[in-house]
Amino acid sequence: AQKITQTQPGMFVQEKEAVTLDCTYDTSDQSYGLFWYKQPSSGEMIFLIYQGSYDEQNATEGRYSLNFQKARKSANLVISASQLGDSAMYFCAMRGTTGNQFYFGTGTSLTVIP
Amino acid sequence: SAVISQKPSRDICQRGTSLTIQCQVDSQVTMMFWYRQQPGQSLTLIATANQGSEATYESGFVIDKFPISRPNLTFSTLTVSNMSPEDSSIYLCSARVSYNEQFFGPGTRLTVL
Numbered sequence: 001a002q003k004i005t006q007t008q009p010g011m012f013v014q015e016k017e018a019v020t021l022d023c024t025y026d027t028s029d030q031s032y033g034l035f036w037y038k039q040p041s042s043g044e045m046i047f048l049i050y051q052g053s054y055d056e057q058n059a060t061e062g063r064y065s066l067n068f069q070k071a072r073k074s075a076n077l078v079i080s081a082s083q084l085g086d087s088a089m090y091f092c093a094m095r096g097t098t099g100n101q102f103y104f105g106t107g108t109s110l111t112v113i114p
Numbered sequence: 115s116a117v118i119s120q121k122p123s124r125d126i127c128q129r130g131t132s133l134t135i136q137c138q139v140d141s142q143v144t145m146m147f148w149y150r151q152q153p154g155q156s157l158t159l160i161a162t163a164n165q166g167s168e169a170t171y172e173s174g175f176v177i178d179k180f181p182i183s184r185p186n187l188t189f190s191t192l193t194v195s196n197m198s199p200e201d202s203s204i205y206l207c208s209a210r211v212s213y214n215e216q217f218f219g220p221g222t223r224l225t226v227l
Contacts, residue, residue, distance in 0.1 A: 015167060035216070043204050043221040044218065044219070045208075045218035047217055047218075055125070094211070100159070100162045101159060
């Protein structure tokens with residue numbers, strides 16, 4: 001069975017500081033993909049970053065990077081130089097090899113403090 | 115990437131009525147999906163909208179309650195039928211462009227009184 005775990009229901013970070021949002025996963029698939037989405041209070045889901053299980057390099061997209069540790073089954077999101085607009089819910093998600101299911105974690109609420 | 119729009123963005127409905135949500139993608143996509151996000155919760159897949167055939171529903175969701183149409187590769191509708199307050203949620207349309215690209219619409223925030 002596929003499972004995504006986000007253990008931090010809420011996080012606070014000072015503006016301009018870096019923050020790490022934790023995500024661990026469980027899967028028996030050899031090939032899988034890991035995704036992070038941002039959901040502001042408006043409700044839209046904004047795609048941030050993707051990491052494939054066979055990617056040797058950690059994914060980066062601007063201020064977002066993914067700390068992928070395959071042996072530990074973790075895919076933590078690192079946001080550098082936090083901005084007030086980063087305040088939102090962040091969801092980690094996984095897709096396995098087969099099926100249409102996109103497994104989501106329970107989310108982490110990030111608040112950036114001025 | 116894909117840009118997805120949804121209508122309406124929000125609605126307040128009376129118990130027992132139905133609401134149809136429209137989803138438009140700016141490019142042709144093979145796979146479209148409908149998700150529900152109950153207050154304070156994560157996303158749950160309702161169904162895969164199949165073009166030219168009946169939608170594929172996940173466990174706990176049935177066609178009579180959530181009929182879905184997919185007339186072409188850029189458009190889909192989800193109807194929430196015979197609504198009750200428990201149906202109050204955000205409903206999100208999603209489109210898969212490739213294995214590593216799945217985008218979501220802005221969501222429809224539904225409140226049932």
